Amino acid sequence: MADPLLEISGLVTAYGPIKVLHGIDLVVNEGEIVTLVGANGAGKTTLMRCISGVQPLKADTIRFAGQPLAKVPNHGCAGLGIAHSPEGRQIFGDLSVEENLSLGGYHRSDDLTADMEEVYKLFPILKEKHHLAAGGLSGGQQEMLAIGRAIMGRPKLLLLDEPSMELAPVLVDQILEVIAALRDRGVTLLVVEQNAYAALSIADRSYVMETGKIALSGSAQDLISDPRVREAYLGA
Ligand SMILES: Nc1ncnc2c1ncn2[C@@H]1O[C@H](COP(=O)(O)OP(=O)(O)O)[C@@H](O)[C@H]1O
Numbered sequence: 001m002a003d004p005l006l007e008i009s010g011l012v013t014a015y016g017p018i019k020v021l022h023g024i025d026l027v028v029n030e031g032e033i034v035t036l037v038g039a040n041g042a043g044k045t046t047l048m049r050c051i052s053g054v055q056p057l058k059a060d061t062i063r064f065a066g067q068p069l070a071k072v073p074n075h076g077c078a079g080l081g082i083a084h085s086p087e088g089r090q091i092f093g094d095l096s097v098e099e100n101l102s103l104g105g106y107h108r109s110d111d112l113t114a115d116m117e118e119v120y121k122l123f124p125i126l127k128e129k130h131h132l133a134a135g136g137l138s139g140g141q142q143e144m145l146a147i148g149r150a151i152m153g154r155p156k157l158l159l160l161d162e163p164s165m166e167l168a169p170v171l172v173d174q175i176l177e178v179i180a181a182l183r184d185r186g187v188t189l190l191v192v193e194q195n196a197y198a199a200l201s202i203a204d205r206s207y208v209m210e211t212g213k214i215a216l217s218g219s220a221q222d223l224i225s226d227p228r229v230r231e232a233y234l235g236a
């Protein structure tokens, strides 16, 4: 069994007085693709934000590569190796494709050219459009850009929040292929995916979230054959 890269235990968080996460336990081992499934409002995005440091941590509930994150100020930006492609992509529409990619490597002082070429190999359309404003890209291309920007920082752990949102099925397949390709390059992935079939088909393991708690977890095969998952998420 590989070492845990990300270990979450007893994570709670709130927006003001409203508790949103009620004690999350979750592990992502090095080299795995782990997916997170759950209805709207379950807390998936909030969990991703806690891991990447957008949402501050109050207690020592998350460890990354053995290091407690609560003690690292602004840990998502601290160059520890966590990259987050947020829900809704949040690219900079007025900046060019290339400028958006450069921003993904902002904390690196070395040359970004080779990494940019790697991104262009994964997504040739971004090379074609590298000088164009990112706001003019299609939804699928913007997703490719958001993923490309996230991997420019050479992350150990890549968090993808609903990468297939609002994409045509052919593009969803392309994004799923890229997720597998990234894993083959040594990136560990935690992916929020609304489409439960897609989520289970690419994952080594999955977690099902319900109202701020982990309701179920297991291998993709276990979950696909679980009657509760079939009924609630697979429409069976
Ligand atoms: N910035 C915020 N302020 C207050 N409540 C929020 C905020 N973001 C999300 N919530 C609430 O937290 C809960 C979990 O939301 P979220 O993490 O976005 O879930 P999911 O990504 O699973 O749809 C929801 O009830 C949502 O309304």
Ligand SMILES: [Mg+2]
Binding pocket: 044, 045, 046, 087
């Ligand atoms: Mg969400």
